[in-house]
Amino acid sequence: MTNGQKDSLFVLVKSLSKSEKRQFKLYVNRLGVNADAKFLALFNLLDKMPDYSEREILKSGIVKKQQLSNLKAHLYKQVLVSLRLNPVNQNIRIQVREQLDFATILYHKGLYRQSLKILDKAKFLAIENQEKNIAYEIVEFEKIIETQYITRSIGGRADELAVQAKELSMQNVITSRLSNLSLQLYGILLKSGYVKSDEENQRITEYFYSRLPKCKMEDLGFREKLWLYKAHLWYSFLTQDFLSCFKYASKLVDLFYENEQMIYLNPVFYLKANNYLLESLFMLKYKTQSKAVLDRLEEVIASKPFPKNDNVQSLSFLYIYANRLNMHFIEGSFKEGLSLVEDILKELKEHRDRIDEHHVMVFYYKIACMYFGAGDNRMCITYLKKIIENKNLIMREDLMCFARVLSLVAHYEAGMDYHLEVQLKSTYKFLLKMNDLHEVQKEMIKFLRNLGYIYPHELKGEFRKLHARFKELENDPYERRAFLYLDIISWLESKIENKTVGQIIQEKAKTLMR
Numbered sequence: 001m002t003n004g005q006k007d008s009l010f011v012l013v014k015s016l017s018k019s020e021k022r023q024f025k026l027y028v029n030r031l032g033v034n035a036d037a038k039f040l041a042l043f044n045l046l047d048k049m050p051d052y053s054e055r056e057i058l059k060s061g062i063v064k065k066q067q068l069s070n071l072k073a074h075l076y077k078q079v080l081v082s083l084r085l086n087p088v089n090q091n092i093r094i095q096v097r098e099q100l101d102f103a104t105i106l107y108h109k110g111l112y113r114q115s116l117k118i119l120d121k122a123k124f125l126a127i128e129n130q131e132k133n134i135a136y137e138i139v140e141f142e143k144i145i146e147t148q149y150i151t152r153s154i155g156g157r158a159d160e161l162a163v164q165a166k167e168l169s170m171q172n173v174i175t176s177r178l179s180n181l182s183l184q185l186y187g188i189l190l191k192s193g194y195v196k197s198d199e200e201n202q203r204i205t206e207y208f209y210s211r212l213p214k215c216k217m218e219d220l221g222f223r224e225k226l227w228l229y230k231a232h233l234w235y236s237f238l239t240q241d242f243l244s245c246f247k248y249a250s251k252l253v254d255l256f257y258e259n260e261q262m263i264y265l266n267p268v269f270y271l272k273a274n275n276y277l278l279e280s281l282f283m284l285k286y287k288t289q290s291k292a293v294l295d296r297l298e299e300v301i302a303s304k305p306f307p308k309n310d311n312v313q314s315l316s317f318l319y320i321y322a323n324r325l326n327m328h329f330i331e332g333s334f335k336e337g338l339s340l341v342e343d344i345l346k347e348l349k350e351h352r353d354r355i356d357e358h359h360v361m362v363f364y365y366k367i368a369c370m371y372f373g374a375g376d377n378r379m380c381i382t383y384l385k386k387i388i389e390n391k392n393l394i395m396r397e398d399l400m401c402f403a404r405v406l407s408l409v410a411h412y413e414a415g416m417d418y419h420l421e422v423q424l425k426s427t428y429k430f431l432l433k434m435n436d437l438h439e440v441q442k443e444m445i446k447f448l449r450n451l452g453y454i455y456p457h458e459l460k461g462e463f464r465k466l467h468a469r470f471k472e473l474e475n476d477p478y479e480r481r482a483f484l485y486l487d488i489i490s491w492l493e494s495k496i497e498n499k500t501v502g503q504i505i506q507e508k509a510k511t512l513m514r
Helices: 008-015 018-028 038-048 054-060 065-085 092-108 112-128 132-146 154-192 198-211 222-238 242-258 261-265 267-284 287-302 310-331 334-350 357-374 377-388 397-413 420-434 439-449 456-473 480-485 488-497 501-509
Strands: none
Touching: 008 038, 008 065, 018 038, 018 065, 038 054, 038 065, 054 065, 092 112, 092 132, 112 132, 132 154, 154 198, 154 222, 198 222, 222 242, 242 261, 242 267, 261 267, 267 287, 267 310, 287 310, 310 334, 310 357, 310 501, 334 357, 334 501, 357 377, 357 397, 357 501, 377 397, 397 420, 397 439, 420 439, 439 456, 456 488, 488 501
16 A cells, blocks of 8 residues: 555645546546546545555456556546646736747748747737746747748847847846746755754855855845845844844845736745745744734735745745744733634645645644643643654744744653653763754753752742843844744743743833834
């Protein structure tokens, strides 16, 4: 038996909506000879299956084992063709590609004038919607046709196409260099994490500026600016310059609102831009602005022209709920935030084929923090265990590290400290292995390790000492990230002032007017 999650065809069939399934059957049955087609029978069988089972397919008698692979490949292709014809999936990019295909067919039939006419319209549409790669491809095709279709205007036409090709080529080169830089910086972030010293900061800064192409803002279009801001954004994230993150994320979001049609043509980039902005605002604890940005984002997503395909819906869920949780963290409204948990778990199940393991674990960590803030330490530990025991989480080592530290604190708070020494040693070894041992983590582990030697009447004094030390570290550019994962300072203040963590954060939130 093959795991349904790993069978591409099964996952594709299960992802189809009712209307998409209906259209597929209409598409297949457009000719009577296809009514009993084997691939349609296989489609119907897969549609009814709760889990993928090759044994059940062969048992049905639809196909023999030797032919199954070919039949599945054929069905996969037919489903994609059907989806391409669906009006829901028709966007400018597909329309331009379709016109290019039509022009190619006319060219091969020797109908050059008709082909050029379609190409001219397609090129205008591509340039107007910032699809410059396709536009360049169209210009190159026009040049080929012009060499075979001789007109009296060929001299002027040749110059016009040469200038267009040169301009588009230069713009595409700039975009490619900027997108490469953005991707490389993101790769560094995943592999090595944020900079942890002045040396690393200097190395990343040299890396960034040596690869940043020189260009004038007035010469850049939407697409070039998009990648320029994204490259600066990843550099800012890497160097933990949160104000710079906010600056470039704001530019990115404003770019979409200044070019509104691009929101609907590039919904994924629009969603990500808003998520970057909301993450930056969360890091800076800008409460009022966070709420305004989130409200506007939800309004746009709910609007009629905003695309509603599966990928967009999954990302919308991901970013909306992650930032709703962040709003509760800023406000300290942990108990109210727990009302989101049921919806999140339900949505994670619904979108499980389109959301990777890393994002699921981030949700578990946020949920664990929400329970911790609400005082339910046992539920906090339950969700942290899902992260700690996950053997597939490779990329987000920082998440694994902070999950273990929070688990130690939650065990202490829950009075489950009978195995604390074993956990302390295990966590310390893990942090050393991951090479992610912050001063904050060191101080926390040292404090928890010494708890057994502190008399009850001395405890508050020790909390004050640790709090003073953390206030120093809070201003360290390479340590402050630790406080974003775990607001240990508010926890210490709750112990000193005999209040809940929620009360402490709520009092701080009243001063966050931005």
